[in-house]
Amino acid sequence: xxxxxxxxxxxxxxxxxxxxxxxxxxxxxxxxxxxxxxxxxxxxxxxxxxxxxxxxxxxxxxxxxxxxxxxxxxxxxxxxxxxxxxxxxxxxxxxxxxxxxxxxxxxxxxxxxxxxxxxxxxxxxxxxxxxxxxxxxxxxxxxxxxxxxxxxxxxxxxxxxxxxxxxxxxxxxxxxxxxxxxxxxxxxxxxxxxxxxxxxxxxxxxxxxxxxxxxxxxxxxxxxxxxxxxxxxxxxxxxxxxxxxxxxxxxxxxxxxxxxxxxxxxxxxxxxxxxxxxxxxxxxxxxxxxxxxxxxxxxxxxxxxxxxxxxxxxxxxxxxxxxxxxxxxxxxxxxxxxxxxxxx
Numbered sequence: 001x002x003x004x005x006x007x008x009x010x011x012x013x014x015x016x017x018x019x020x021x022x023x024x025x026x027x028x029x030x031x032x033x034x035x036x037x038x039x040x041x042x043x044x045x046x047x048x049x050x051x052x053x054x055x056x057x058x059x060x061x062x063x064x065x066x067x068x069x070x071x072x073x074x075x076x077x078x079x080x081x082x083x084x085x086x087x088x089x090x091x092x093x094x095x096x097x098x099x100x101x102x103x104x105x106x107x108x109x110x111x112x113x114x115x116x117x118x119x120x121x122x123x124x125x126x127x128x129x130x131x132x133x134x135x136x137x138x139x140x141x142x143x144x145x146x147x148x149x150x151x152x153x154x155x156x157x158x159x160x161x162x163x164x165x166x167x168x169x170x171x172x173x174x175x176x177x178x179x180x181x182x183x184x185x186x187x188x189x190x191x192x193x194x195x196x197x198x199x200x201x202x203x204x205x206x207x208x209x210x211x212x213x214x215x216x217x218x219x220x221x222x223x224x225x226x227x228x229x230x231x232x233x234x235x236x237x238x239x240x241x242x243x244x245x246x247x248x249x250x251x252x253x254x255x256x257x258x259x260x261x262x263x264x265x266x267x268x269x270x271x272x273x274x275x276x277x278x279x280x281x282x283x284x285x286x287x288x289x290x291x292x293x294x295x296x297x298x299x300x301x302x303x304x305x306x307x308x309x310x311x312x313x314x315x316x317x318x319x320x321x322x323x324x325x326x327x328x329x330x331x332x333x334x335x336x337x338x339x340x341x342x343x344x
Contacts (some may be wrong), residue, residue, distance in 0.1 A: 008052050011111070019115040021046055023067035025054045031082070031105040036061075046071060054108055057100040058300045058321060066094050067110050076111040099300040101324065116141040117174070117258065120167060120198075122189040123181035124149040127204060130247040131180060134158050138251060143170060145192075146185060164192040171196040176254050178234060179203045186213055194226045200257055202234025202250060212248055293318070296336040297325035313337070 013020050017257030027040040034055060044067040044264060054063055059081055063149045066079045080087040080095045082105035087093045098105060119135040121128050124146035137141040138301030143159040151160045161167050172179060175198040181189040190213055193201055203210060210232040218224060235249030236256065292301045295318075302319040309320035313333045320326040329336055 004052065005039075005041055008041055011043060011051070012089065015043075016113060016115075018050055021112065021114045023070055024077075024111050024113060025052075025063050025067060027054050027106060028078070028109050028113075029105075029107040034102075034104040034106055036106060044068075055106055058098070058298075059073070059100065059106055059108075061301065061303060062096050063108055063110065067112070070110050070112040071114070074112055074114055079106075079110055080106045081106045081108075086298045097160065097299070099295075099298045099321075101322070117176060118143060118170070118176055119254070120145065120177045122146065122167060122177065122179045122193060123162070123185065124153065125180055125182040127182060127243045128239065128245050129154060129249065130179040130244055131178060134247055134251045139257065141174070143167070146181070146189070150182075166189060168192045168196060171198050173197055174198040174199055176258075177202070178250055178254075179230075180206075187216055190230070191217055191220070191222065194222050194230070197229070200254055201230050202231040203230050204234050204246065204250065205232060207233060220311060295319065295321050295325050298327050300325075 003021070012022065012024065015016055023044040025042045025044055027036045029038060030036060036053060036055040036059070040052070040054055042050050042054045042063075044050050044064055046068070048064050048068060050064060054060070062081060063079055066077065070077060076091045076092075078087075078090075079091055080090075081098050082095075083098045083103060087095045087107075089095075096262075113344075117140050119131070119140040120143045121131050121135070122145050124144070128144060128146070132142050132144060132154050132155050133156055136242055141159075142157045144154045144157045145161040145164055147162050147164070149160050149162055151157070154209065171193065177193050177196070177198045177200065179186075179189045179202070186205070186209075186210065190203060194217060202212075210230075214227045214333065217227060220305055231253070234253065235246060236252045238249045240246045240247065240249050291304055293307075294301050295298070295305050297320060300321040304319050307319040309323055309326040311318050311320070311330055311333075318329060321327065333334055
């Protein structure tokens with residue numbers, strides 16, 4: 001293992017410990033001429049910055065864009081950059097045409113590394129204990145919150161809070177929340193979660209009991225629209241009767257929501273994280289189309305905000321990947337104007 005990868009590995013371990021999202025890009029195959037070799041690696045951050053080496057020229061901006069998409073969908077992919085687009089149409093492969101002047105081909109594996117999704121369980125009931133175990137088994141980061149909660153009762157929990165206000169402050173749009181008080185503390189537990197906008201908010205209670213709780217909170221001034229976000233009774237309709245069966249149905253509903261969201265994101269590539277990001281770490285979207293312009297000479301997409309080579313003709317601005325394209329254009333702009341209308 002070389003020194004550069006040792007340094008990147010140390011950084012990756014630090015980022016994971018601090019629950020920051022990132023992408024690891026690894027060159028797996030190449031065809032000369034290319035400067036990167038199999039095993040060459042880089043870490044790509046949510047702001048589009050990169051550390052390491054997986055190729056330059058037109059390769060790096062393509063890989064960065066695909067890495068940022070991977071952060072949004074949570075899905076790994078193979079990025080193929082070649083002259084013949086030989087992998088066009090393959091599942092799990094993003095195929096791009098090689099526009100670098102030197103030619104060659106590269107295949108780069110792009111893998112997003114995202115923090116575990118967080119499951120916040122409000123309550124210290126027996127079913128809360130079962131949910132804690134299931135949450136850990138399903139690879140969630142589990143937080144239990146209840147004035148009567150203790151780490152000794154929830155040894156599998158990553159975090160135990162006795163202050164419901166602190167629990168409320170943890171809730172983000174990527175948190176899965178289950179109110180599992182089941183008696184003592186129902187009102188306080190539901191009130192702590194009401195008004196937040198988690199990815200999921202479920203209440204383990206009968207419909208009749210929930211009506212009384214909702215009316216109590218409305219009388220206290222909790223807006224009806226906040227209570228409308230609560231799923232009650234929580235869980236899939238599996239016909240469960242025992243506490244483990246009910247807990248299983250709740251986690252099933254959470255998994256269904258999580259995976260269906262990931263499937264939607266993978267199909268539409270909408271700017272939404274498939275896997276939860278702790279502490280509201282923002283994932284930057286890939287550069288919008290308005291920030292990219294096609295080099296009229298070689299066809300490479302250029303980030304206009306970072307472009308070093310720019311030319312203006314007839315009040316239109318053109319962006320280039322390198323000085324050679326710029327000079328070629330300036331020698332005979334009319335030969336390219338029929339193919340390009342300027343910045344995209």
